[in-house]
């Protein structure tokens with residue numbers, strides 16, 4: 001750490017304190033005696049997402065959060081729940097210890113969590129990520145959800161609103 005005034009390579013730390021995501025150090029140059037400040041921050045390893053067409057792009061937390069928010073629109077899920085969900089995914093991704101990760105893995109991580117959280121949000125998200133080709137594939141996914149009712153958390157919302165008497169419940173085609 002060279003002194004910004006005289007370029008001398010050694011300095012003495014006279015004060016050190018934690019700031020947001022790092023440490024701020026006040027230093028005194030051992031040659032000219034002038035004081036300057038340095039910051040030390042943890043640098044996260046960069047994470048590349050391999051897209052379907054093979055292109056790479058930097059992992060973008062906001063993009064993932066936006067996709068999940070969209071799937072959760074008008075669902076009774078607090079914003080902080082979604083933030084936490086993305087935090088978990090981000091942590092898991094870094095723990096994989098890989099520099100490049102296929103976008104599908106990230107989609108699967110998001111789907112697995114949404115599935116436990118809210119069925120409607122899950123189906124919406126899955127239909128974008130898995131690109132359900134037709135209503136049959138969508139129906140299969142919904143059926144598999146209904147069949148695995150045991151995995152659902154007790155506070156899980158019903159997949160479809162109760163029959164309001166206007167018909168025999170809602171049809172699959174109304175799921176966005």
Ligand SMILES: [Zn+2]
Pocket residue numbers: 003004005006007008029030031032033034
């Ligand atoms: Zn100096």
